[in-house]
Amino acid sequence: xxxxxxxxxxxxxxxxxxxxxxxxxxxxxxxxxxxxxxxxxxxxxxxxxxxxxxxxxxxxxxxxxxxxxxxxxxxxxxxxxxxxxxxxxxxxxxxxxxxxxxxxxxxxxxxxxxxxxxxxxxxxxxxxxxxxxxxxxxxxxxxxxxxxxxxxxxxxxxxxxxxxxxxxxxxxxxxxxxxxxxxxxxxxxxxxxxxxxxxxxxxxxxxxxxxxxxxxxxxxxxxxxxxxxxxxxxxxxxxxxxxxxxxxxxxxxxxxxxxxxxxxxxxxxxxxxxxxxxxxxxxxxxxxxxxxxxxxxxxxxxxxxxxxxxxxxxxxxxxxxxxxxxxxxxxxxxxxxxxxxxxxxxxxxxxxxxxxxxxxxxxxxxxxxxxxxxxxxxxxxxxxxxxxxxxxxxxxxxxxxxxxxxxxxxxxxxxxxxxxxxxxxxxxxxxxxxxxxxxxxxxxxxxxxxxxxxxxxxxxxxxxxxxxxxxxxxxxxxxxxxxxxxxxxxxxxxxxxxx
DNA sequence: AAAAAAT
Numbered sequence: 400x401x402x403x404x405x406x407x408x409x410x411x412x413x414x415x416x417x418x419x420x421x422x423x424x425x426x427x428x429x430x431x432x433x434x435x436x437x438x439x440x441x442x443x444x445x446x447x448x449x450x451x452x453x454x455x456x457x458x459x460x461x462x463x464x465x466x467x468x469x470x471x472x473x474x475x476x477x478x479x480x481x482x483x484x485x486x487x488x489x490x491x492x493x494x495x496x497x498x499x500x501x502x503x504x505x506x507x508x509x510x511x512x513x514x515x516x517x518x519x520x521x522x523x524x525x526x527x528x529x530x531x532x533x534x535x536x537x538x539x540x541x542x543x544x545x546x547x548x549x550x551x552x553x554x555x556x557x558x559x560x561x562x563x564x565x566x567x568x569x570x571x572x573x574x575x576x577x578x579x580x581x582x583x584x585x586x587x588x589x590x591x592x593x594x595x596x597x598x599x600x601x602x603x604x605x606x607x608x609x610x611x612x613x614x615x616x617x618x619x620x621x622x623x624x625x626x627x628x629x630x631x632x633x634x635x636x637x638x639x640x641x642x643x644x645x646x647x648x649x650x651x652x653x654x655x656x657x658x659x660x661x662x663x664x665x666x667x668x669x670x671x672x673x674x675x676x677x678x679x680x681x682x683x684x685x686x687x688x689x690x691x692x693x694x695x696x697x698x699x700x701x702x703x704x705x706x707x708x709x710x711x712x713x714x715x716x717x718x719x720x721x722x723x724x725x726x727x728x729x730x731x732x733x734x735x736x737x738x739x740x741x742x743x744x745x746x747x748x749x750x751x752x753x754x755x756x757x758x759x760x761x762x763x764x765x766x767x768x769x770x771x772x773x774x775x776x777x778x779x780x781x782x783x784x785x786x787x788x789x790x791x792x793x794x795x796x797x798x799x800x801x802x803x804x805x806x807x808x809x810x811x812x813x814x815x816x817x818x819x820x821x822x823x824x825x826x827x828x829x830x831x832x833x834x835x836x837x838x839x840x841x842x843x844x845x846x847x848x849x850x851x852x853x854x855x856x857x858x859x860x861x862x863x864x865x866x867x868x869x870x871x872x873x874x875x876x877x878x879x880x881x882x883x884x885x886x887x888x889x890x891x892x893x894x895x896x897x898x
Numbered sequence: 899a900a901a902a903a904a905t
Binding site: 692 | 899900901902903904905
């Protein structure tokens with residue numbers, strides 16, 4: 400705690416304890432069991448405000464402990480109200496927590512369930528991609544707290560598995576992400592189902608004009624809580640970028656992973672196909688790698704995440720499905736295989752490391768055509784990222800070639816479920832079930848003749864030195880800022896206003 | 899330009 404830099408820690412709440420908040424002994428017990436004694440800054444600020452019943456606009460990045468910041472006081476309020484007026488036989492939904500991605504919903508739900516462990520409150524999580532019937536049964540049995548992704552929640556409402564007419568508290572977690580993903584209409588429909596009289600909490604990693612507009616629409620007289628400068632990168636994350644040619648990016652990632660003998664790394668790819676391919680390639684290199692992205696089934700996504708958390712997988716190759724919110728703690732390193740198209744996503748991605756007092760490394764690979772993206776990122780984070788040299792990097796040189804790997808047959812479709820020769824992770828454990836009716840996404844490369852484009856698997860390609868071709872198409876770095884003002888969002892917000 | 903999410 401002594402090496403904290405001067406930013407990001409306002410009015411040092413170091414002496415505050417959870418026991419100062421007057422939380423129920425049942426909650427306090429769960430906190431003590433998990434070793435939580437001192438709240439993080441956002442918890443110290445949010446908990447008293449939420450307990451007062453105020454609406455909250457919270458700007459907090461992941462890793463700041465915001466989940467506990469809202470769920471602890473919510474649980475406390477539910478307990479207090481239950482004692483006063485609730486018939487113990489009924490369990491209407493009284494708190495609703497909305498999250499943008501399934502994984503985030505699951506993780507919030509795990510936390511909530513932990514904090515509720517010694518209370519009579521029941522919670523559950525609902526999200527798409529899995530059988531709806533078990534979820535329906537649980538909710539028909541009665542729960543006070545529901546954590547949900549918006550689409551599946553509406554599905555349950557339509558099926559009359561759940562009534563939202565008794566919801567007293569609404570949380571919108573990662574609200575900026577929900578906007579990005581086009582959830583605004585769903586949010587509007589859900590909110591229309593809620594009682595007018597309720598407490599609203601909205602959390603967002605960034606504080607854009609659109610988020611402020613959303614807050615003005617949905618929150619009433621909110622208390623604004625902001626921890627750390629928005630868009631600031633974690634102080635303890637060491638950032639470096641390595642420039643390579645486009646065709647050497649994959650080799651560079653493999654090189655970094657091998658040379659540093661990295662475990663527990665997330666590698667971010669901009670595309671689902673790129674993530675699958677890179678994971679397969681790393682597996683071919685003998686690394687324990689797995690991919691997680693939106694074209695995987697929910698079972699595969701959860702299996703990959705769990706295997707990564709348990710340490711059975713060292714390298715998780717992810718799209719931005721994993722950029723925000725995922726509470727994977729103590730990651731020593733994050734690698735950007737692609738620079739993100741949105742500079743803000745860079746902040747979210749590297750927020751996976753350097754958390755909770757630990758230091759971290761954020762390594763990014765980029766090529767000529769990404770100069771503009773890099774400039775955008777540096778502008779956003781208001782700092783210049785160190786340009787590094789990849790020591791000992793010889794593109795194309797890899798262990799598998801020494802083992803005669805280049806004449807290996809191409810991996811089957813669904814090969815990510817295959818075990819790497821080193822044994823270990825069985826991935827999605829799908830067995831022989833390869834055809835999930837989803838065309839294209841994870842399909843193996845077709846070895847059709849002399850194609851030189853990106854479809855060819857890098858790990859099957861013999862090494863050829865990078866041509867100095869470098870199509871210099873990136874000649875106009877300035878201007879060309881299109882940034883359309885998203886008329887759809889504006890229109891929707893305008894429509895909300897009128898109501 | 900890409901990703902995520904209800905079916």
